[in-house]
Amino acid sequence: MKNKLNSKRKVFIRTFGCQMNARDSEFVIGVLSERGFKKVDSAEKADVVLFNSCSVRKHAEDRLFSNIADLKKLKAGKPGLLVGLMGCTAQSYKDKALERAPVLDFVCGPGNEADLPEIIANVLKDRCPVVATDKTNEKRPELFPEYRQSAFKTFVSIGEGCNNFCSYCIVPYVRGRERSRDAKDIVREIRGLAGRGFREITLLGQNVNSYKGANGKGQGASFVKLLEGINSIDGIERVRFMTSHPKDASTDLFKAMRDLEKVCEHLHLPVQSGSDRILKLMNRGYTSKKYIRLVQKYKEILPKGALTTDIIVGFPGESDRDFNSTLKLIKDTGFDSAFSFKYSPRPPARSAKLKDNVPADVKQKRLEAVIDMQCDISQRCNAALKGKTLEILVDGCGSKDPRLLTGRTRTNKITVFNGSRGLIGKFVNVIVESVTPYALKGRMV
Numbered sequence: 001m002k003n004k005l006n007s008k009r010k011v012f013i014r015t016f017g018c019q020m021n022a023r024d025s026e027f028v029i030g031v032l033s034e035r036g037f038k039k040v041d042s043a044e045k046a047d048v049v050l051f052n053s054c055s056v057r058k059h060a061e062d063r064l065f066s067n068i069a070d071l072k073k074l075k076a077g078k079p080g081l082l083v084g085l086m087g088c089t090a091q092s093y094k095d096k097a098l099e100r101a102p103v104l105d106f107v108c109g110p111g112n113e114a115d116l117p118e119i120i121a122n123v124l125k126d127r128c129p130v131v132a133t134d135k136t137n138e139k140r141p142e143l144f145p146e147y148r149q150s151a152f153k154t155f156v157s158i159g160e161g162c163n164n165f166c167s168y169c170i171v172p173y174v175r176g177r178e179r180s181r182d183a184k185d186i187v188r189e190i191r192g193l194a195g196r197g198f199r200e201i202t203l204l205g206q207n208v209n210s211y212k213g214a215n216g217k218g219q220g221a222s223f224v225k226l227l228e229g230i231n232s233i234d235g236i237e238r239v240r241f242m243t244s245h246p247k248d249a250s251t252d253l254f255k256a257m258r259d260l261e262k263v264c265e266h267l268h269l270p271v272q273s274g275s276d277r278i279l280k281l282m283n284r285g286y287t288s289k290k291y292i293r294l295v296q297k298y299k300e301i302l303p304k305g306a307l308t309t310d311i312i313v314g315f316p317g318e319s320d321r322d323f324n325s326t327l328k329l330i331k332d333t334g335f336d337s338a339f340s341f342k343y344s345p346r347p348p349a350r351s352a353k354l355k356d357n358v359p360a361d362v363k364q365k366r367l368e369a370v371i372d373m374q375c376d377i378s379q380r381c382n383a384a385l386k387g388k389t390l391e392i393l394v395d396g397c398g399s400k401d402p403r404l405l406t407g408r409t410r411t412n413k414i415t416v417f418n419g420s421r422g423l424i425g426k427f428v429n430v431i432v433e434s435v436t437p438y439a440l441k442g443r444m445v
Ligand code: SF4
Pocket: 162, 163, 164, 165, 166, 169, 170, 171, 172, 206, 207, 245
């Protein structure tokens, strides 16, 4: 990429998908801001519209392409407007993205995102589309640009990529093999954030428990060691992390969550299915028994800790019996909440070769059964908190009623209460007065 760009252009970014994508969007805004781009809040105001995409589920991908197609009209009235696709779908589709969405001017995979200013400059110079997806396994530049969406809580990536090849998952193909950032760089980044007033950090990785970063002294650092290093940073008051893989999570991690005062008592531990037969087909590397034992350990070590999970229903060949095993596991485990999804094939992930043979209406019914059961359990988990006083980091105000503030407990439960906007970014204590399956409601004390 030879072209350099120093631009006064305005950029709008639309992010789909997980926290990893949200962090990538911040990274890209940071890279573009350093080259003079200004972030704006709508496609109408922009010279460059970026779609940061997620291809983990077909439904999200279809929605993404429909949103891109919607820009056709805007572009017809504004011929200089550039439209770009970045993220997982960009990497998975490569040139084919231009066929599916002719409105696109460029396609940029996750490994090429640091090159976006040059990619945009090349499109402007040559007036022809650019596809840049050749750096799948690239390590990110360690000195991250400084743009952050929030002023007090933020994400810090500790690594990228995944070696697990769960049979339904596209991530290892689009984000490459696992690369851990060096521990000293992560700690330096978080120290810098603490100095700027950030109070809460969420560490991000596809599988944080397999983190193996160099520590700068010629030795490797485990995830627990990394947590210890971050726990000692003055100014940071909460540390969260995601995602943990059940085959790598350990009692050492749970003990660290108990003993390191800044590490929050919330574990997201995706189980995906309660059937050993389906778990094997998914290549998850554990049985339901092993998962339940792990959860028992977690609850022994952190009796007040929250536990959340992901569930996929309708995996190829999932019988009623398999599905009932999933319902039983959900009931026995008592998750605080669960994200549940209908299976969809994601080539080149291996399960795409299996016949997607659970009918759509059966998938839908199973999804509803999981949601109904989980709603009851979440309501019970939250009801147990009535009358308790909890520490909340205030992160915003209600969209309908600006007198209502929202925030999260250390266990990551959304909490709603009355208060003034000046409290956003501060810690307050709230006594819980009522609950729903999705949130706590209370008053400040
Ligand atoms: S652990 Fe499995 S589901 Fe998670 S990113 Fe890796 S391959 Fe995908």
